[in-house]
Amino acid sequence: MAKQVLVAIPNKYKGFIDEEISLVKAIYNSNNCDIDFFFVRRPNPKYYIPYDRVLEIKGNIDVDTIIIMDILKPRHFINLYRVLRREIIDRMQLILKIFALHAGSREAQLQIELARLRHELPLIKEAIRYAKLGELHGFLGGGRYGFEKHYTMAKKRMARIRREINELRNIREIRRRNREKLGYPHISIVGYTCAGKTTLFNRLTKQYKPVGPEPFTTLSPKASSLVYNGYKVILIDTVGFIRDIPPEIIEAFYATLEEVVYSDLIINVIDSSRRFNDIRAEIRSTREIFSHIGVHGKPIVYALNKIDLIDSNHIKEIMEFMYGELGIRKEYIVPISAYKGININSLLDTIYSILGYNEE
Ligand SMILES: Nc1nc2c(ncn2[C@@H]2O[C@H](COP(=O)(O)OP(=O)(O)O)[C@@H](O)[C@H]2O)c(=O)[nH]1
Ligand SMILES: [Mg+2]
Known part of the structure; x- marks a missing residue:
């Protein structure tokens, strides 16, 4: 029996169902x-989901996981x-995953x-309150003393992480230079959820x-190499831009x-089957993100994707x-x-000519 995942989507994301569901699919x-999935028109103060829906889920033993596309x-x-x-x-939590x-x-x-611990801390605190009433067996994997220990450990862990992040910042420059020594040009694929980044990468x-097999190492687990016209490059499927990031x-997102900052070239994938106004807003906010993370003067190739779905006038307008x-x-x-x-x-020809790999 397949695992069943039930997604509650607040009405504010009604126009973006595909994207919200694709976050779940990721x-x-x-x-x-x-x-x-189902929509939630108005969050219930106690359960977020309307209570009759909660009871319905309770009766459906096939549902293993409930994902609520809002901040609980x-x-x-x-x-x-x-x-x-x-x-x-x-x-x-889903986005952090x-x-x-x-x-x-x-x-x-x-x-x-x-970020995950920071989000979890108030939850553990609340769990301690309830655990005193003896009502939360199994939640976050612990009883009353379990939660208190969990809380102390989370606090300590957060302090240690902050220290380590500060130390790492100092050696960032060294790492960047090491990376340059790897030799092959790195190309990052960026774009919003559902634009088609992974499809292009694959x-x-x-x-x-x-x-x-090949002996290269890279920072990202979602990287692979490819050879075109005899030249090799490393391609990276990035996390992508998610609408409405809390x-x-x-900081975790950046x-x-x-x-992206360390790559030699960026492919910005755009879903050109969307409405012109949405595309315009996306391109603008993408540029803001680039400038925030410090992408300056790097070549960006714009892949207007999904042209199989649209007519040539729309492409021309974009x-x-x-x-x-x-x-x-x-x-x-x-x-x-x-x-x-x-x-x-x-x-690929465009990318290779920018990288200086011209065809003989
Ligand atoms: N019609 C059409 N659909 C596409 C194209 N590229 C991607 N898709 C679809 O768009 C959806 C999102 O693609 P995906 O690669 O997962 O997007 P990502 O979130 O940017 O990685 C999938 O259902 C793809 O099959 C395309 O060129 N044409
Ligand atoms: Mg993807």
Whole structure:
């Protein structure tokens, strides 16, 4: 029996269901899990989910995990757990799990753990209160003394992480130089959730992947090499930009984007099948993120993805905005379909010519 995951989506994300569900899929792969969802119009003060829905879930023993796409209060977690005794995850925890999948560097891992502990601390505190009433067996894996120990340990761990992060900042420069010595150019794929980053990454690395094992090391667990026209590059599938990231975890988010800062070239994947106004807003906020993490003067190739879904007028409108208003060079914008495999070679030709690997 497949694991069943039930997702509660607040009405504010109604227009972004695909993206919200794809965040869930990033962790709960749809092949192994049944993912189902429902909307929450107005959060219930005690349970977040309407109480009749809570009872319905209680009666459905097939549901293993409930994911709530909002930031839960400690009392929501605890009240839900008391009734349901299943795993409860909120949007913040889910996003941190996604970050953790992509975090290669020690600093990024620490930033994520710190954010997770900071979010968990008030919850443990609340659990201690309830545990005194003897009502929370099994929650977060402990009884009353368990929670108190958990709390002290979490505090200590956080202090240790903060110290280590400060130490790591000092050796960052050394690491960057080591990385340059690896030789092959690094290319990061960035873009919003659902733009098609992973589809492009898979297409490129499957189609052009060199055979045999290779001895390279890299910061990111989501990296692979490819050879095109005889030249090898390292491609990195980054965590991507997530709409509406809780401010509490923005530092962890930036830390996860570290490889973007150190890469030689960036591919910005844009879902061009979306409405023009949304695309415009996305391109603008992407540029703000780049400037915040310190990407300056790095070549950015814009892959206008999903052209199999749209007509040429829409593409023209997007392109005109990009070079007309933003001053992006025309030859850096390449319409593609990662899914259908359209224009992939011309994307690679663009990248290789920027890197100086011109065809003989
Ligand atoms: N029609 C179409 N769908 C695509 C294309 N590229 C990606 N997709 C779909 O868009 C969804 C999100 O793709 P994914 O690669 O997971 O996006 P990511 O979140 O940016 O990594 C998936 O359902 C893909 O199959 C494309 O070129 N055309
Ligand atoms: Mg992806």
